[in-house]
Amino acid sequence: MVLALALTAAACGSTTVASVTPSSEAATPTSAPETTTTNAAPTTGHAALPQVSGAALPQFGQGHGTDPAIGLRVPDVSAVSLDGEIITIEQANGRGKVYGFFAHWCPHCQAELPRLVAYFETIGLPDSVDFHAISTAINPDADNFPPERWFATEEWPFPVLDDSSSGEVSAAFGLPGFPYFVVVDGDGNVTQRLAGELPDDAAVAALLDLAADGVS
Numbered sequence: 077m078v079l080a081l082a083l084t085a086a087a088c089g090s091t092t093v094a095s096v097t098p099s100s101e102a103a104t105p106t107s108a109p110e111t112t113t114t115n116a117a118p119t120t121g122h123a124a125l126p127q128v129s130g131a132a133l134p135q136f137g138q139g140h141g142t143d144p145a146i147g148l149r150v151p152d153v154s155a156v157s158l159d160g161e162i163i164t165i166e167q168a169n170g171r172g173k174v175y176g177f178f179a180h181w182c183p184h185c186q187a188e189l190p191r192l193v194a195y196f197e198t199i200g201l202p203d204s205v206d207f208h209a210i211s212t213a214i215n216p217d218a219d220n221f222p223p224e225r226w227f228a229t230e231e232w233p234f235p236v237l238d239d240s241s242s243g244e245v246s247a248a249f250g251l252p253g254f255p256y257f258v259v260v261d262g263d264g265n266v267t268q269r270l271a272g273e274l275p276d277d278a279a280v281a282a283l284l285d286l287a288a289d290g291v292s
Contacts, residue, residue, distance in 0.1 A: 125154060125155050125156050125162070125240075126153060126154060126155035126156070126237070126238075126239065126240055126244055126245050127153070127154045127155070128151045128152070128153055128244055128245060128248045129151055129152040129153075129154075130149060130150070130151035130152055130167075130248075131148075131149070131151065132151065132247060132248040132249075132250070133145040133148055133150065133151075133248065133249055133250035133258075133266065133269075134250055135250045135251070135252055136250045136251070136252045136256070136269045136271055137252070143266075143268075143269055145250060145266045145269060146266055146267065146268070146269075147265055147266065148265060148266050149167065149168075149263075149264050149265055149266075150167045150173075150175075150249070150258065150260050150264055150265070150266060151167070151248045151249075152164075152165060152166055152167055152264075153165045153237070153245055153248075155237040155238060155239070155245065156237070156238050157235040157236055157237055157238065158211060158223065158224040158227060158235075158236045158237075158238055159224070159235060159236075161235065163235060163237060165208060166264075167260060167263075167264025168262070168263050168264035169262070169264075170262045170291065170292075171204055171205065171206055171262055171291060172202070172204055172205040172206070172259075172260065172261055172262055172286075172287030172288050172289075172290050172291045173205065173206050173207075173208055173259070173260040173287060174205065174206075174207050174208070174257060174258070174259050174260075174283050174284060174287050175208045175209075175210060175249060175257065175258040175259075175260070176188075176192070176207065176208070176209050176210065176255060176256070176257050177210045177212050177246055177249070177251050177254060177255060177256040177257075178209060178210070178211060178212070178223075178254060178255055179211075179212055179213040179214075179215075179254040180211065180214065180215075180218065180219065180220040180221060180222075180223040180226045181213070181215050181218030181219045181220060181221070182213075182254040182255070184254065184255060184272065184273050185254050185255045186219075186220065187273060188255045188273050188274065189226075189227070189230045189232065190230055191273075191274070191280075192274075192280065193230055193231055193232060193233065195277055195280045195281075196233050197233075199277070199281070201284060202284055202285070202287070202288040204262070204287075204288050204291040205284055205287045205288050205291075206234075207234055207284075208234075208237065209227075209232065209234055209235070209236045209237065210236070210237045210239055210245055210246065211223040211224075211227070211236050211237065211238055211239065212239040212243055212245070212246045212251070212254075213239075213243065213246075213254065214239075214241075223236070224236070250269070252271050253271055253272075255271075255272065255273060255274075256269075256270070256271050257269065257270045257271075257274070257283060259283055259286050259287050259290075260287065260290070261287070261289075261290025261291065262290055262291040262292055263290075263292075265290075267286055267287070267290050268283070268286055270283070
């Protein structure tokens with residue numbers, strides 16, 4: 077499965093560079109990660125969030141060498157969702173995870189989101205895997221603002237974490253652009269990172285299966 081996913085990512089290589097939107101194009105990053113434990117909370121008064129605990133991953137590169145983040149522990153994250161809930165993710169909780177980073181103004185994210193929604197509606201997630209969406213690089217002057225309306229319009233089925241205005245969560249995961257995906261095993265370690273649109277359902281399944289394979 078690891079080899080199969082690596083081949084999928086390599087096949088996307090030529091389109092990845094074309095389809096990924098560099099994070100440097102974002103006017104103002106704001107986003108956040110998702111759910112392991114949730115507590116109801118008002119939508120204001122969370123200036124101290126998000127909180128990231130642990131060493132940041134190296135930025136994901138566009139080269140052809142081995143990703144230096146493979147095998148590294150992903151930082152724990154506590155953030156507020158777009159629905160106003162405080163969500164804390166402990167990485168080594170025995171569950172596989174896929175993190176997806178999306179910018180509301182990015183045309184490639186706009187193409188990716190309905191594709192993922194359709195997959196989740198028809199096929200769903202493996203029982204041992206969580207999908208954590210992070211809304212980042214919020215720009216009030218750009219398309220699809222506010223992002224919570226965009227996710228709601230697309231009928232996104234999972235909580236969406238809101239990153240800080242400085243992109244603290246995105247930076248901790250080594251984000252190079254949008255969309256961006258990080259696969260984590262049940263021990264909280266990176267098993268794969270990909271940048272750019274996932275081309276089809278087979279690529280989505282490969283990511284989810286790899287996360288499931290990392291659960292002992």
